[in-house]
Amino acid sequence: MNAPNSTQHFFELASSINTSNSTLAQLQDGYICHLQDQSLLQASGDDAASFLHNQLSNDVEHLNYTQARYAAYCTPKGRMLASFLYWKSDGNIILQCSSSLQPALQKRLQMFVMRSKVKLEDVSEQFATIGLGGKTASAFLLTQFTQLPEVINDKISGEAGTIIRVHDAFDTPRYLWILTHTKLIDISAQIDASLKKVDASIWRLGNIHAGVPQVLEQSKEKFVPQMINFELIGGVNFRKGCYPGQEIVARSQYLGKLKRRMAIARVSADSVDIATEVFSDNDPTQPCGMIVSAERDFDQNFACLVEMKLADQEQGKVHLGSHMGPILNFLPLPYAYLDVTE
Structure with missing residues (x-):
């Protein structure tokens, strides 16, 4: 062997x-x-x-x-x-x-x-x-x-x-x-x-x-780094030189307030797949985000990282898979939303 x-x-x-x-x-x-x-x-x-x-x-x-x-x-x-x-x-x-x-x-x-x-x-x-x-x-x-x-x-x-x-x-x-x-x-x-x-x-x-994400085959090319809080865990240096996509990443950070972020949520479901879309009651016809990662937790519900619009991160109003799907219950992140360029 x-x-x-x-x-x-x-x-x-x-x-x-x-x-x-x-x-x-x-x-x-x-x-x-x-x-x-x-x-x-x-x-x-x-x-x-x-x-x-x-x-x-x-x-x-x-x-x-x-x-x-x-x-x-x-x-x-x-x-x-x-x-x-x-x-x-x-x-x-x-x-x-x-x-x-x-x-x-x-x-x-x-x-x-x-x-x-x-x-x-x-x-x-x-x-x-x-x-x-x-x-x-x-x-x-x-x-x-x-x-x-x-x-x-x-x-x-x-x-x-x-x-x-x-x-x-x-x-x-x-x-x-x-x-x-x-x-x-x-x-x-x-x-x-x-x-x-x-x-x-x-x-x-x-x-x-x-609150630490990882990009997988199912989620590649879905996110700009800040959408999954990647700069908040030290994954982006805004003072280094150029790299592929640097202009877009910098523009997302410097031009106005970031409108999409990653949150932690729990959901009661039979299964939760990566890249599954989530829907808000604010506009049930359009997805407001997607699942970044998900695993069965100790209470047998799923714990998830979910990327979505900040404006839609409201308890009791976000659903998995469709506007009729299971409700996501949001939990606090272990770190704060900060502007790491300051």
Whole structure:
């Protein structure tokens, strides 16, 4: 059995451990999951940083080794083709994105390399991408690292791999851990003794609670970054140089008040699909937004990130799928709507 398959085998029993048979208290105690729906794209070479700096919505050239950052990859019309979390590792730049998008993204980026000294490589099979959270997760990670990153998006690397502090969820810290398959299998007994293995859907649910979106195949080219609050989580640098779609993104920010935003909502439904439209009682004939992501929550309703007109974010007046569909109940975001250019 090769290393990636060994990792999958280690986590395969967790595929049935989701919110239907886990409680919030159990997750707050400590959990771990295999993020098999995420891919890792590595950019190496002398021009890797400058190349990506000219392609993405965030600063890559001044990224240091203790940080991770979000970035959007946009069309010339400012619509997001992908969302990345990226960081430096051993002189290279690693970009994490949805596995549903990785092949097309790599091909598209490769088209613009031209004479730049950049090599783009899918390294997903070389590493295990792991999510951890809860009280015992921090204690367990301190058996592998001498210290942990304390600030959101801070990063620490060592012999045990790379650990990134991501946005909290379920009232506890969360960490993204990139490590070799061999290392993961070596410590599998320690993991079994310390943490509850769960399905990756619980990690995605945590992202919804944290207000952190990810562009998937179903939602690509649907959003300008601000429509899904991407600049509010640090995904857009308005002071860097040009990149595809930069003019549209800047114009959306500077010319008047933003009229569309992303909210967190709950809805009682049999299923909720990404990109499903939502409708307001204010104008039931036209959709006012769409679902960005959705996962079954602990009460068996769905928790959603929904992009829509700010003017229509009214309790009891927004419906899923049609003007007769289930009602969306809005929850507060864990961050404020701010003008990050000021």
